[in-house]
Amino acid sequence: MDSAANSSIPEDELVSRLFRQDKKAFSYLYDNYSSAIYGVIFRIVQDEEAAQDILQEAFVKIWNNFQQYDKTKGRLFTWIINLARNLAIDATRSKSFRNQQKNLELDKIVSFIDSNKSTSFNPEQIGLKTLIEKLRPEQREIIDLAYFRGYTQTEIAEALNIPLGTVKTRMRSAILRLREIL
């Protein structure tokens, strides 16, 4: 993930350098964050070409709109990952995407990623399977529907056939479990 010549830059410094449009800082940002972000985008859109376009769009946006980053609202990674997620989710909302995705069932996504041989995987990917095995299926489902599919509360309630109020409590227990495991 890290390119050889780069030593680690503290987040505060990275932020202020990106604010000044420092290209070296941007390159560092890319080297350190792109695979995590690409992984999330890829999981949402499930298409390599689309994922690459969205990753590009995300990084250009980060560069051009860095003024919009508000340090008090959370860490840099949170901002970036949410920005990328939103772009990817917006892309899947388009009609052509909807049709393409209809046939993909939720529990097939993981095997879909694993079987897709043309993409090189990060070693951290190995941890994913064990992680998922430790989550109960309904816990993984609710996190993935919200975080990776961009479903609204109502859509989640409908998809899982549970009362709307249960979305909140199930989401909490799912993330609490995630906190235990990680």
Added chain:
Amino acid sequence: MNTREYIESGILELYSAGLLSTEEMRDVELKACQYAEIKSELELIQNSLEKYATKHAVTPPSELKKRILKEIEKGGASTEVKTKVIAVQRRSPAMTWLAAASVVLLITVGIIAMRYSAQSMQYQKQVAQLMQKQQTMQSKLDSVKNSLAQNSQQMDLLTDTMTVKVEMKGTKLSPESMAMIYWNKRTQEVYLDIKNLPQAPADKQYQLWFIDPVKGPESAGVFDVATGLLKMINAPAAAAFAVTLEPRGGSATPTLTQMYVIGNVPS
């Protein structure tokens, strides 16, 4: 606000998973600013989601980085201006210095403009943040002012020579029970201070009575067990005060078999 309840409601998880409306999100952010407990819980949640996301890391193809760097290179408007001016430079050597100077000037202006706009956006954000902080401080100040005014009012009542203190002692039904009444004969105000009363069942409520020497028992209002002074209904005349346990909402006349405390007004 009860921060524990707020945290346990799951709203912070909904926020972190992107399931809230813009308004609800702003409210969560405001609460995170106000309460350190909420802020740190939110960080833990976001951290775990980030780690979960990181677990899905996939290395993008290496040529993508070059493509992106080229793209942001293209975005700078100053490069276009530069090439155009350099084209002029070839026509006449006399123009060289002028052209160079104009390039420098343009670039300088560009840089200054960029810095200023970046800075002004930063300032705007800071002003908005400060205003938000000021608002929360103001509401805190208001509530402090309120409770202070209340306290000094109570203090006035307690130290007023027209205020009598009535000690209501436990009956046979509940010998451990105890409560105080502060009754001002001039303003007729009645304050109740519960020292010890058992928790009432959910369908029942305590009711305070003042015994009018002529008309008999009159209701001074229902209450739940609480700390601090409770302001009750004014009593114009009272020989005694008593508390009974009544169906929730109170009764028209006291249920004497359910009397918990009683005390005479000292003459």
